[in-house]
Amino acid sequence: MNYERYFSENKDQHLSELMEILSIPSISALSDYSSDMIRAANWFASQLIHAGMEYVEIHLTDGFPIVTADYLHAPGKPTVLVYGHYDVQPVDPLPLWTTPPFEPEIRDGKLYARGATDDKGQLFLHIKAVEAILKQEGTLPINIKFCIEGEEELTSPNLPSFLEEHQQMLAADVLLISDMAMLEKGRPSITVGLRGVCSLEVSVRTANSDLHSGLFGGGVPNALNALVSLLASLHDKAGKVTVEGFYEGVPEITPSMRAEVVEMNHDEEGVRKSLGLDALYGEEGYSFIERVGVRPTLDFNGVYGGFQGEGLKTVIPREAHAKISCRLVGEQDPQDIINKITRHLEDSIQPGAKLFVKSGFQVPAFRLDSKNVFLQLAADAYEEVYGIRPLFTRDGGTIPVVEMFSRIFQAPVVLMGFGLPDENLHAPNEHFNLENFDKGLLTITSFLKRL
Amino acid sequence: MNYERYFSENKDQHLSELMEILSIPSISALSDYSSDMIRAANWFASQLIHAGMEYVEIHLTDGFPIVTADYLHAPGKPTVLVYGHYDVQPVDPLPLWTTPPFEPEIRDGKLYARGATDDKGQLFLHIKAVEAILKQEGTLPINIKFCIEGEEELTSPNLPSFLEEHQQMLAADVLLISDMAMLEKGRPSITVGLRGVCSLEVSVRTANSDLHSGLFGGGVPNALNALVSLLASLHDKAGKVTVEGFYEGVPEITPSMRAEVVEMNHDEEGVRKSLGLDALYGEEGYSFIERVGVRPTLDFNGVYGGFQGEGLKTVIPREAHAKISCRLVGEQDPQDIINKITRHLEDSIQPGAKLFVKSGFQVPAFRLDSKNVFLQLAADAYEEVYGIRPLFTRDGGTIPVVEMFSRIFQAPVVLMGFGLPDENLHAPNEHFNLENFDKGLLTITSFLKRL
Known part of the structure; x- marks a missing residue:
């Protein structure tokens, strides 16, 4: 045959x-x-x-x-x-x-x-x-x-x-x-x-209508300003997720795992070039293969609010939205991670802004x-x-x-x-x-x- | 008559x-x-x-x-x-x-x-x-x-x-x-x-296409993550704009201005209620009337990138956009403020992400x-x-x-x-x-x- x-x-x-x-x-x-x-x-x-x-x-x-x-x-x-x-x-x-x-x-x-x-x-x-x-x-x-x-x-x-x-x-x-x-x-x-995955949809709401930034700007909460500072608080400058307890259950990288990675002889530079990037980016202290293979992530998959048309509109948006997902590793429990992120967001939301969180995917x-x-x-x-x-x-x-x-x-x-x-x-x-x-x-x- | x-x-x-x-x-x-x-x-x-x-x-x-x-x-x-x-x-x-x-x-x-x-x-x-x-x-x-x-x-x-x-x-x-x-x-x-006004349109671009967050998440720059942390860096926790030199030319509030504000006897609580807000929000140390009348602002009027449809899509977006406007007071020069914000953004952009800035309105x-x-x-x-x-x-x-x-x-x-x-x-x-x-x-x- x-x-x-x-x-x-x-x-x-x-x-x-x-x-x-x-x-x-x-x-x-x-x-x-x-x-x-x-x-x-x-x-x-x-x-x-x-x-x-x-x-x-x-x-x-x-x-x-x-x-x-x-x-x-x-x-x-x-x-x-x-x-x-x-x-x-x-x-x-x-x-x-x-x-x-x-x-x-x-x-x-x-x-x-x-x-x-x-x-x-x-x-x-x-x-x-x-x-x-x-x-x-x-x-x-x-x-x-x-x-x-x-x-x-x-x-x-x-x-x-x-x-x-x-x-x-x-x-x-x-x-x-x-x-x-x-x-x-x-x-x-x-x-x-x-990796596993969990996801959340986050909304921030402020006033009961969009407001004119001339009349109200500086004096009222702006849903986008509030959302942006909320989302930014989820990472530190080293690319680590700052949510308390996020890394619980994440296995340490062992010498043998590091050795396997070396054996792969992965072409990081080739990946960077093929994606048209000036630089790869991720959690400090890990290689690309480790970052995408054995480290958890928190990514914004969609963020939107306010005026998206051509030109500019000086509006203070009443609502803003984000879609967030995490890739999970080891023993990280999807529901537990969603809970921890939600708590972090609740603790960090700016005065005058209301937070709404909806759970999504959950796969270990x-x-x-x-x-x-x-x-x-x-x-x-x-x-x-x-x-x-x-x-x-x-x-x-x-x-x-x-x-x-x-x-x-x-x-x-x-x-x-x-x-x-x-x-x-x-x-x-x-x-x-x-x-x-x-x-x-x-x-x-x-x-x-x-x- | x-x-x-x-x-x-x-x-x-x-x-x-x-x-x-x-x-x-x-x-x-x-x-x-x-x-x-x-x-x-x-x-x-x-x-x-x-x-x-x-x-x-x-x-x-x-x-x-x-x-x-x-x-x-x-x-x-x-x-x-x-x-x-x-x-x-x-x-x-x-x-x-x-x-x-x-x-x-x-x-x-x-x-x-x-x-x-x-x-x-x-x-x-x-x-x-x-x-x-x-x-x-x-x-x-x-x-x-x-x-x-x-x-x-x-x-x-x-x-x-x-x-x-x-x-x-x-x-x-x-x-x-x-x-x-x-x-x-x-x-x-x-x-x-x-107040005067100036505005900017900001874009962040990363890879040459949207990427799958499973395969690439954690290892590549995400345009939304980059934009969000960039935008959040424009304000501090007290609601002040952190752009270097932003407040140059902004007049100090004098005791007589404060007295005028007191004379207005403005109904802040009424404003809060009519807007359906839990709390007003703005720069620390100023009343609502001062915040909207004699203080400059930096507001996000629109932010968007990635997936905005129903549900979730685990995409790593290649581009993200923001529309920013500032209300200006005193001697703040619109072009100068645009330049200062642009410089701040250039200095703060994350590795692997490219920044594009376009000027908009300019009225002193x-x-x-x-x-x-x-x-x-x-x-x-x-x-x-x-x-x-x-x-x-x-x-x-x-x-x-x-x-x-x-x-x-x-x-x-x-x-x-x-x-x-x-x-x-x-x-x-x-x-x-x-x-x-x-x-x-x-x-x-x-x-x-x-x-």
Whole structure:
């Protein structure tokens, strides 16, 4: 069985199928695209049938459908549950896209489209790997299940109850997810740590109407002045979060972790250049890899209030808003962090201004032991295809489903990322490097056969 | 000559004329109303002719027309130049108006309509006072000129060049403007100070695209984090502006100014309640009247960046923006203040973030000596009509034309406000208290006769 030749011969066909699903604007956050969401779910169901999977089902939820399927003809062999999602992020700002986000185009060996890597492209690899083995060998060496949802970009609100209800149907020995990036081009990695996340929406309100800054300026609280000083109080000059107790439960970086980081030989200067930055910035005393991998953060994702039009308007705004999120590590508890930030804000709000806080996301950080046998088999598969053993890395991102799956099924999670860090996930000009499309197919195939 | 009887007998006629011009939606900011702007200019020209003024002219400009007229038959007597504007602010939010903004209605002795007090109503008083004297006495005791523009609400972009070009035609010994409020009902005041204003638009840019906070959070500069800490550095905890040299040229409050403030017996608690605030807020060590009248400010009028939609998006924004304006007093120079703020921002910007600053408004503060003979005559006129000598007050607002007129014509400016502070200028349900309509006519008549 020469899978390299198989995938090479079928590459045009595979790419044309992938471009088909990338043309469907399945944006879960925007209600205008509801019918596209259904189309995308149906498309993946058809793909699974076409691949030879059985019991393909489209389950209705309170949100968008979840697609499941299985192929369970290897008694005594492990069962793998593959997770992926068919929804994508919104595309604004649209003018920054070189080609329209839902008109896939290949340029310089990269496939450009919203969802190319997150996650339609990576999910597609798993379906095609299974299809390849079934076509070439008539059966699968393991048992496999799929669970494909359409609300990942909304933090999967309906997935937990679905998993609880279908625990038996979805039970597996190992979970397999490709919804992340590898270390860098040509340097594969397997994620053994993910940061958690929590978020808050903060509003400050002052007078009962916007006020004229000539008549009132200097004598009344300005919601924006109040919000800005409130937000600024959350960090010190060294980039540390000043919220009391924020760093409780954050593991100290050990010498062995420092050694792993050195082994990665990460190209900080390359990151800086590729982002067009004069300088990287972060918490004093840590490298870039440490800052994004094992240190918690507090970022403002949106701040707005007052006049945003052209020119100037001398208004004293009555309200101002901020969206804040934290990436969490170690034992930091999302609800506890939200409480601590809220207390800090309450203690720091300026006289005359009222504070309103609303909780958002809450996902704890996630850790896996890299010595786990499934992770080692995945590393073997990577090594076979990429010619280099992957590093076990801690990723800065949060994949809520990972924590959820591992908690509900008590099974290890193999996080095989085939994206690259600069592929513009959630941003204009998202793309997928086709080198990893080819190698991803081979790596997954090899992994499934090794189990 | 009993002017009280004259104005009383003609009140219905006068109000019906005023309601006519208040029915014309002359909103200068919205191009849909261009033909209404012309109608409003024509209406004032007809009024001036009807009042007995001579050389009534409608001058075209690059924007909306300027109406001028004069009556110069008192050789050896002073010449008064009356300024007013026929344009009004937009009316949104329309649903908050009790009656439609351009269908004037009298309720409880108040005339409700957009422009009722700012400035059609107040300007109208001057025309009717001149008409009254001409009708009753056949001539005027002084020389008078009118200059009525239609772009005040747009900050008078075409007025400076018009004034320069027609300097001789408009030359006067004193300028007379009624486009402001008195201290409170029954307590007339003459404005002898206006704050200046300067403004800046500030942008912070970081990476060449928005970034995923999971992958990059903690390791790269966040434009919002950078902007927030930058803006917060402009004030200290006591509400003082921390920009080096900001307070240079700001006059110390003298014991006599403090005494004047005490004499005003201003109702701070009433202001607080009417604005729905828990507390007023401002620079430590100053009363509300001092804060808004004789102290400079630095306010954020708009701040925005990142995600503003519903819910949360864990994005690290690449750019963030702020609109800043300062009210200026004393000798503070607008350009100098802009330079000082810019320098402060440049010195405080976080590594990895780039700063962009654009200058905006620049109007110096304005001061008049209350001992000036014209101001004392105006005070006499008020005292005759209101039975109480007006206070000389410093207003927190900026009226760019005042500074412009006094600079170009080198003449004192008498600022006789007949509005009240709670008459909803620039807001829904603008109105004009008819008590000040009646007393305003008498006060202006008395002032003109006293000159």
